[in-house]
Amino acid sequence: MAYILYESICNYKNYQYNLQVNIEQYDGGKDKQQRETSLNELVTNEASIDPVQIQIIAPSTKILFIPINQRSNSSTSSDIPSIIPLRQLINIHQIEKREKNGNGFFSSLPRFFEKNQLIRTQIKSESNSNSLNSSATNENEIPLNLSLSNVVNKDPEAFSHIYMRQTNELSESNEQSTTSLKRSILTTDEENVENNDEEQKSKTCVQLTYIDIKSPFQWLLKHLIIELQTEAEAKTFCVYLTKCLSILKERPRHLLVFVNPLCGKGKGHSIYENRIMTLFDEAQVNVDTIYTERANHARDYILDQELTKYDGIIGVGGDGMFSELCHGLLLKTVQNSNLDINDPRVNLIRPETRIGIIPAGSTDAVVYGTTGMNDPVTSALQIITGESLLIDLTTIHSEQGFVRFMATMLAYGFFGDIINTSERWRCLGPFRYDLAGFRQFVRNKSYRSHLSITLSPNDSSLHHSVELDTSQPLQETTKRQQFFQNTETDDSLKEIVTPRAQFCNRNCDKCSINDIETDGELRLPLQIEKQGQYTTINCLNMPCRCKKSKYGMSPFVHLGDGSFDLILVKRSWRTGFLRFLWQVANDSRYINQLPNVERYRVNEVLIKPELAHSEQAGNWSCDGELISGNKIQVRVHRQILNLFARGIEFQQVENTKKLKKPFFSSFWNKNKKQTNANV
Numbered sequence: 001m002a003y004i005l006y007e008s009i010c011n012y013k014n015y016q017y018n019l020q021v022n023i024e025q026y027d028g029g030k031d032k033q034q035r036e037t038s039l040n041e042l043v044t045n046e047a048s049i050d051p052v053q054i055q056i057i058a059p060s061t062k063i064l065f066i067p068i069n070q071r072s073n074s075s076t077s078s079d080i081p082s083i084i085p086l087r088q089l090i091n092i093h094q095i096e097k098r099e100k101n102g103n104g105f106f107s108s109l110p111r112f113f114e115k116n117q118l119i120r121t122q123i124k125s126e127s128n129s130n131s132l133n134s135s136a137t138n139e140n141e142i143p144l145n146l147s148l149s150n151v152v153n154k155d156p157e158a159f160s161h162i163y164m165r166q167t168n169e170l171s172e173s174n175e176q177s178t179t180s181l182k183r184s185i186l187t188t189d190e191e192n193v194e195n196n197d198e199e200q201k202s203k204t205c206v207q208l209t210y211i212d213i214k215s216p217f218q219w220l221l222k223h224l225i226i227e228l229q230t231e232a233e234a235k236t237f238c239v240y241l242t243k244c245l246s247i248l249k250e251r252p253r254h255l256l257v258f259v260n261p262l263c264g265k266g267k268g269h270s271i272y273e274n275r276i277m278t279l280f281d282e283a284q285v286n287v288d289t290i291y292t293e294r295a296n297h298a299r300d301y302i303l304d305q306e307l308t309k310y311d312g313i314i315g316v317g318g319d320g321m322f323s324e325l326c327h328g329l330l331l332k333t334v335q336n337s338n339l340d341i342n343d344p345r346v347n348l349i350r351p352e353t354r355i356g357i358i359p360a361g362s363t364d365a366v367v368y369g370t371t372g373m374n375d376p377v378t379s380a381l382q383i384i385t386g387e388s389l390l391i392d393l394t395t396i397h398s399e400q401g402f403v404r405f406m407a408t409m410l411a412y413g414f415f416g417d418i419i420n421t422s423e424r425w426r427c428l429g430p431f432r433y434d435l436a437g438f439r440q441f442v443r444n445k446s447y448r449s450h451l452s453i454t455l456s457p458n459d460s461s462l463h464h465s466v467e468l469d470t471s472q473p474l475q476e477t478t479k480r481q482q483f484f485q486n487t488e489t490d491d492s493l494k495e496i497v498t499p500r501a502q503f504c505n506r507n508c509d510k511c512s513i514n515d516i517e518t519d520g521e522l523r524l525p526l527q528i529e530k531q532g533q534y535t536t537i538n539c540l541n542m543p544c545r546c547k548k549s550k551y552g553m554s555p556f557v558h559l560g561d562g563s564f565d566l567i568l569v570k571r572s573w574r575t576g577f578l579r580f581l582w583q584v585a586n587d588s589r590y591i592n593q594l595p596n597v598e599r600y601r602v603n604e605v606l607i608k609p610e611l612a613h614s615e616q617a618g619n620w621s622c623d624g625e626l627i628s629g630n631k632i633q634v635r636v637h638r639q640i641l642n643l644f645a646r647g648i649e650f651q652q653v654e655n656t657k658k659l660k661k662p663f664f665s666s667f668w669n670k671n672k673k674q675t676n677a678n679v
């Protein structure tokens, strides 16, 4: 049942609204523990509301702006949202608006303006100036409340010098210009206040800072200043909403932030100081910041220090920084619970602390995979609102024991060799990767390997009309095993084991399946052995999207379903491998249709290079770092990390599109047998 916690009239510009705070009563549904709170916790002594003892669902609380006295359809402002859900509210406070007689403007401008908001305001003030000036001819129609855009319109002289600075400084489009611009507005404003103190009269306004989620991939911070009728009303409104905000338990209050000053060509420092710190300030999140001084600084700090006072650990950097945080946190949990990390069958325990990553690296595959794009502000806002995403990680073991955790991709062969060569060519700068890639492509090396693959039992493609006798799981495994082993051609096997084409969404079905038993059907892992000559063998825990690959190498891998994708690229002519690379860069949804590519969804894989007498093994790379081993075992750990991220909301864009077969696919299929024979 919906309940109105607060109601009054407010003004925004020259429009009037019925302002409501609606809460929803808890009706005994699921998620009780997390969501309920008692209404009397929200109601203070000052409140006029009857402190009824009801349970409410805090996250469903919303602020409504209902237009009143509509004279025409255009009598509401498009700047004001009709609803601000509590989840999207960052903070609220009363501000005092002083108005100059005649040419009124604020003395209390919002504390913080985002760069793009300032630009938008500027553009708006230029384009709307005529219409607003003419609409203000009648005294009764002068806006009761003024935003920055109106201020500029109403008193062009007072702001003309600021306008000049805005134009000059913003055209430089660097972070510093935004900072100095903020200062310039406030300074000018304060000077005017001092000079005209007697002329001013006081009104009470409320500033709401909230997140605008117009695009699911990009979140923006916005400010809204509304005016209430009396100071008491404004105060009650702020008290209620502050209380509501305080019961959002998922929001972090204290964070530890590691900044890699060298990441992404040295942009980590400026991204953090100019764009992110102000957001944490706005949200009143306490932050302890450490600028890393060497590789593994963050990992060692997490391992050595007591971190229980923090609600989360944040890295400002790229995938390497993310990997450091994972290693620090997971190894600490392993130590604390006396687990043997060198045992390939180790069962890890999920750390309680959440990890967040603010993208500032050169690839940012983790952030692309978990938020949909690499926007530092969006990631910071998802941390502030306490979004949560459980993701899988894999352990990598060699014959020597534990090697490392893998978050994005493990590669043997082509991609490992590129990393190895580019390490030796460091003096060439970033260009070395392209050069090493070209060299490797020309060499067209392939490696003979043996793979023991444990297929994921949760992938529905495996339930291919095999009748199960659930009372005898062991026997059943054998039956299935036989079914797969007796499958005659490579093609029919491929059809059965290729994962379903379904993007991993926020709240996706596959990641929310609880166990290996669903629909009364017992799903058991299935073992297959493979042997062949491969140009590259890749294990992907995330899609690995980046600027150079729209969908990543494995677009349908799921973040939390307890499996990862194994992509095998068999030896082929260079043209065959070029097709694979082209498809990865442009549209990897179809790579399994290439004759030389196989894709499996797996729980575990053991990769053993098989070398003839004088042959040299290929190189291994894991999350962009070189690793070594004669045989490598990769094993997934389901939902082992809790990330501050929302997951990707693909459904609006991608799932509505029908997957089309690639242009060449019919040609490939026709010639598949011939190509295989040639190789």
Ligand SMILES: Nc1ncnc2c1ncn2[C@@H]1O[C@H](COP(=O)(O)OP(=O)(O)OP(=O)(O)O)[C@@H](O)[C@H]1O
Binding pocket: 260, 261, 262, 263, 264, 265, 291, 292, 293, 294, 295, 296, 297, 316, 317, 318, 319, 320, 321, 322, 324, 360, 361, 362, 363, 364, 365, 624
């Ligand atoms: N102060 C530092 N000096 C040298 N290396 C550092 C420092 N801080 C972190 N590192 C190391 O730098 C490596 C790369 O960092 P990071 O991943 O943040 O940036 P990137 O390489 O630009 O981004 P990406 O991994 O997305 O391509 C990491 O492996 C990390 O261990």
